[in-house]
Amino acid sequence: MAMTVADRTEGAYRDRIVAVEPGGNEYIAEADRHGEPRQLFWTWTSPNLEFATIFVGMLAVLAFGMTFWQAVLGIVIGTGLGAVAHFFLSARGPLHGVPQMVLGRLPFGFKGNAVPAVLMSVTAGVGWFATNSVSGAFALSTLFGFAPLVGLIVIVLAQTALAFFGHNLVQAFERYSFPVLAVVFVAASVAIFAHADIGNTAPSAEGVGGMGGFLLTVGTSFGYAAGWTPYAADFTRYLPAAVSPARTGFFAAAGLFTACVVLEVVGAASVTTGEATLADPTGSFTAELASPLAKATLLAIAVGAVAANAINVYSGAMAFVTIGIKLPAHVARAVVTVFFGVAGFLVAWWALPDAAHSYEAFLLIIAYWVGPWLGVVFADQYLRRGRPVAHLLYDRAYVNWGGLAAFVIGLVVSVGLFANQELLVGAVAAAVPELGDVTFFVGFLLAGAAYLLLCRSKIAAEKV
Numbered sequence: 001m002a003m004t005v006a007d008r009t010e011g012a013y014r015d016r017i018v019a020v021e022p023g024g025n026e027y028i029a030e031a032d033r034h035g036e037p038r039q040l041f042w043t044w045t046s047p048n049l050e051f052a053t054i055f056v057g058m059l060a061v062l063a064f065g066m067t068f069w070q071a072v073l074g075i076v077i078g079t080g081l082g083a084v085a086h087f088f089l090s091a092r093g094p095l096h097g098v099p100q101m102v103l104g105r106l107p108f109g110f111k112g113n114a115v116p117a118v119l120m121s122v123t124a125g126v127g128w129f130a131t132n133s134v135s136g137a138f139a140l141s142t143l144f145g146f147a148p149l150v151g152l153i154v155i156v157l158a159q160t161a162l163a164f165f166g167h168n169l170v171q172a173f174e175r176y177s178f179p180v181l182a183v184v185f186v187a188a189s190v191a192i193f194a195h196a197d198i199g200n201t202a203p204s205a206e207g208v209g210g211m212g213g214f215l216l217t218v219g220t221s222f223g224y225a226a227g228w229t230p231y232a233a234d235f236t237r238y239l240p241a242a243v244s245p246a247r248t249g250f251f252a253a254a255g256l257f258t259a260c261v262v263l264e265v266v267g268a269a270s271v272t273t274g275e276a277t278l279a280d281p282t283g284s285f286t287a288e289l290a291s292p293l294a295k296a297t298l299l300a301i302a303v304g305a306v307a308a309n310a311i312n313v314y315s316g317a318m319a320f321v322t323i324g325i326k327l328p329a330h331v332a333r334a335v336v337t338v339f340f341g342v343a344g345f346l347v348a349w350w351a352l353p354d355a356a357h358s359y360e361a362f363l364l365i366i367a368y369w370v371g372p373w374l375g376v377v378f379a380d381q382y383l384r385r386g387r388p389v390a391h392l393l394y395d396r397a398y399v400n401w402g403g404l405a406a407f408v409i410g411l412v413v414s415v416g417l418f419a420n421q422e423l424l425v426g427a428v429a430a431a432v433p434e435l436g437d438v439t440f441f442v443g444f445l446l447a448g449a450a451y452l453l454l455c456r457s458k459i460a461a462e463k464v
Helices: 037-048 051-062 068-091 114-144 148-165 167-195 210-226 229-235 245-271 281-286 291-322 329-383 401-418 427-431 439-461
Strands: none
Touching (some): 114 148, 114 229, 148 167
C-alpha cells in the first residue's frame, strides 16, 4: 500500500514559528523541511537543564548509598547507554521524515504498535509532564512564596501553550532558553562544587549501597536518558533528507549526554554539602547558593521544566495520534495536546505531597518498558538494513505480531524476575538483592533476541 496524499504534509508550515503545526503524524514533505543538525544540540540540552535531571544525581547518593565518585561512574555509564540509543534513533529521522512512533509500526505492525504508542503517550504526556511540572511548581513556590499549586498552574499553562503550537515554536523555545539556562546552571554548579565534599568516601547510611546501589544508579540514569528515545525522530524528521545521519545523531546525543551528565553530577555533589534532603530537594539544593544566584537558579528550574515538558506533551500527543484513532486530521495533534495538558496537571497535583518517592519509582518504570522496546526496535532496524520501508509506515493492514510478542516476553520476564521496586520485587532480585535492579538490561537483551528469532524469516520474505 503506497503512501497517500493524506499521509504527508502540504508544504505550508515550513519554518513558521508562531503558527499551529497542522496535522498529526504525517510524513514531512520536502517543502516543509528546514534546519540543520547542529540545532539538535540545544534541542536536547535545554529540556535537560532542569531540576529533574539534578535530582537523579541526588538520588544516587541519598537513596542508593553511593559516594560521589561511585555516583559519577554510574551516571556516566547509564547516561552513555541512553545517549547511544538516542544517536541511532535520531539519525533515522531525516531519511524517513516521520515521527518515532510511526517508525515503530515496522517492528510492531500498525495495530500492534498501539501498545508501545499508548505507553509512550502516557509516559511522556502524563508521567514526565507531571514529574517536571512538580519540580517547576516547587521552584516557583520557593521563589515567590505562593502555594505549589499556583506554581503548578503557571507551569502547566506555559508548556501546554508551547506544545499546542507545535514543532517550530518548541524548537525556537529550546534554542533561546539554552544560553540562559546554561549560564545560570554553570554558575550554580561552580557554587555547589565550592561547598561540596566530593572526597568523602562514607556512603549514606540510609542508602542501598554496594553493587545494588550502583546498578540502581545506572538504571535511573539510563531511564532518564533513554526516556527521550521514543521521541528521537520527532525532532529530526523536519531536517532535509540529504543531511548527514552521523551529524544528526551526534548533535542529538551530545546535547542529551552533556546536559544529563553535568547536572546529575552536580546533583550528586550537592548532597555532599550535608544540607540535602528528599523532603525538600529543590530548597535544599539552592540552600548553599547566595541569594541572587539561588533566585536565578529557581527561575531556571522553572524555565527548564517548561522546556522539558513542551517536548513531552508534544511527543506524547503525537504518539497518541499514531495509535490510529480517527480525529480531524488538520488539528489532531493540537487537540490531543490540550487533553494531555489537563491529564498531566491532575497527576502532578496528586503527586505534590510525595514527589521524591514518586520520581524514583517513575524513573525505573520508564526503563522497564523502554529497555525491551529498544531491543525490538534495534533488532528490526538490523534486519531491515538497506531495505525500503516507506510503503509500510501508513499501511493499516500491515501486521508484525512477532514484534509485539518479543516485546511482551522481554517486559514480562525481565520485570517478573529482576524488578526491584518497593511494591514489586522480582524472584531473582528477592533472592540476590545485591543485584539492585537490572530489569532494563535483561529486557533489552531478551526482547531483541526474541525478535531476531521470531521475525527474521518474516522480514526476509516481505516483498519490497
